[in-house]
Amino acid sequence: MRILSLYIPLMLAAVTIAGCNSSATTPIPDEVARPVKTITVAQTSPSTTRSFPGVVEAAVQTSMAFRVGGPVTSFKVVIGERVAKGQELARIDSRDYEVRVTALQARLAEAQATLRAMRQGARAEDVATLKAERSAAASRLDEAEKNLQRYARLLAEGAIAKATVDSARTGLEAAKATLEGVDKNIEKATSGARVEDIEAMEARIKSITAELAGAKNSLVDTRLLAPFAGVVHEKLAEEHETVAPGQPVVKIFDSSHTEVTVRVPEYIVTNPAMISSVTCTIDTLPGKSFPASVKEIGQGSKAANQSYPLTAGIDLPADLSLYPGMAATLHITMNDGNTGAMPLVPLSALASDPEENSRVFLFDAGTSSVVPVAVSTGKVVGDKVEIREGISAGDRVVTAGARFLRPGQSVKLITPQND
Numbered sequence: 001m002r003i004l005s006l007y008i009p010l011m012l013a014a015v016t017i018a019g020c021n022s023s024a025t026t027p028i029p030d031e032v033a034r035p036v037k038t039i040t041v042a043q044t045s046p047s048t049t050r051s052f053p054g055v056v057e058a059a060v061q062t063s064m065a066f067r068v069g070g071p072v073t074s075f076k077v078v079i080g081e082r083v084a085k086g087q088e089l090a091r092i093d094s095r096d097y098e099v100r101v102t103a104l105q106a107r108l109a110e111a112q113a114t115l116r117a118m119r120q121g122a123r124a125e126d127v128a129t130l131k132a133e134r135s136a137a138a139s140r141l142d143e144a145e146k147n148l149q150r151y152a153r154l155l156a157e158g159a160i161a162k163a164t165v166d167s168a169r170t171g172l173e174a175a176k177a178t179l180e181g182v183d184k185n186i187e188k189a190t191s192g193a194r195v196e197d198i199e200a201m202e203a204r205i206k207s208i209t210a211e212l213a214g215a216k217n218s219l220v221d222t223r224l225l226a227p228f229a230g231v232v233h234e235k236l237a238e239e240h241e242t243v244a245p246g247q248p249v250v251k252i253f254d255s256s257h258t259e260v261t262v263r264v265p266e267y268i269v270t271n272p273a274m275i276s277s278v279t280c281t282i283d284t285l286p287g288k289s290f291p292a293s294v295k296e297i298g299q300g301s302k303a304a305n306q307s308y309p310l311t312a313g314i315d316l317p318a319d320l321s322l323y324p325g326m327a328a329t330l331h332i333t334m335n336d337g338n339t340g341a342m343p344l345v346p347l348s349a350l351a352s353d354p355e356e357n358s359r360v361f362l363f364d365a366g367t368s369s370v371v372p373v374a375v376s377t378g379k380v381v382g383d384k385v386e387i388r389e390g391i392s393a394g395d396r397v398v399t400a401g402a403r404f405l406r407p408g409q410s411v412k413l414i415t416p417q418n419d
């Protein structure tokens with residue numbers, strides 16, 4: 001026990017001495033270089049071009065339908081077929097429509113003949129017949145008057161009954177009415193119909209003419225014609241099927257006029273006058289670019305990315321056609337003279353110094369470290385911001401992780417420089 005008590009202090013002293021020697025000889029590890037991404041600030045121009053993916057659409061596409069109904073008797077076109085303007089696409093049974101046209105034509109001819117007769121008056125032989133009828137009617141009236149006078153004397157003598165006299169008086173009135181009717185017919189035959197009768201017949205003719213025009217239109221509408229040169233996109237009915245008026249039977253689109261709709265950011269929508277040029281490339285036609293023009297810019301945005309629909313028409317050569325559904329890319333060049341001399345950097349490159357002023361970190365290739373530089377910012381252009389003062393073309397700016405850097409910190413590049 002005595003010996004053990006002597007060894008313990010000696011062991012503790014040795015451990016202490018060894019620990020001190022170890023601290024003095026072990027080196028302090030170097031600072032770990034932080035990986036960063038950078039870009040080289042390029043010489044900017046007054047214009048910037050951005051690309052947006054989209055899909056080719058037909059500028060003109062329509063669903064065709066008959067304006068009249070009936071069974072389809074002819075439907076010869078097939079999907080994908082090119083059709084010319086005015087080419088027949090389908091036809092429905094026209095027999096009932098032909099019958100109606102024929103019936104109305106007959107009614108119109110009859111009414112027109114009647115009107116001519118009313119205006120010209122009766123023929124000479126008809127007038128002669130009417131005059132013969134008047135002579136006979138006058139004779140019957142004279143006989144009726146004489147009969148009534150004779151029966152009146154006999155009644156006064158009590159030779160006949162009063163009923164016989166009443167019957168003779170009725171016969172006289174009928175004879176007068178017959179003579180008056182014949183006189184009116186003679187007047188019409190010699191002077192023509194009354195003005196109001198002629199006007200009524202003219203109105204009837206107009207009505208029949210309008211009905212006939214409608215019937216002819218319906219007959220024409222039994223043939224479905226292509227309104228423009230295009231391609232059959234879809235058939236919605238079959239031959240021998242009975243279709244109703246207005247029921248779509250075929251879809252066609254104009255392959256010579258195509259357009260592309262893309263989603264664009266707010267700064268393009270609010271500055272359409274800054275668009276200097278628009279071109280379009282098609283994935284299936286590599287190496288080719290086609291001029292385009294903005295047709296419409298929508299005002300409704302998608303909440304997810306605050307984008308707006310922009311539709312551009314594509315100017316294609318006469319021998320080239322595009323089809324709906326093809327993948328396309330729209331390249332929009334924005335021209336802004338105010339940003340011509342100002343470099344643009346990604347918004348992620350901005351950081352704040354302790355006084356909350358804007359700054360960026362430049363990469364020093366000689367020391368592989370970063371140097372903070374105070375900057376004055378301009379307006380935001382898409383996902384980039386203008387730098388009015390502080391940097392110039394050729395500077396290499398850290399674009400990722402700038403908020404976590406400190407002045408003089410060692411860094412290493414993790415991606416190739418983006419020039």
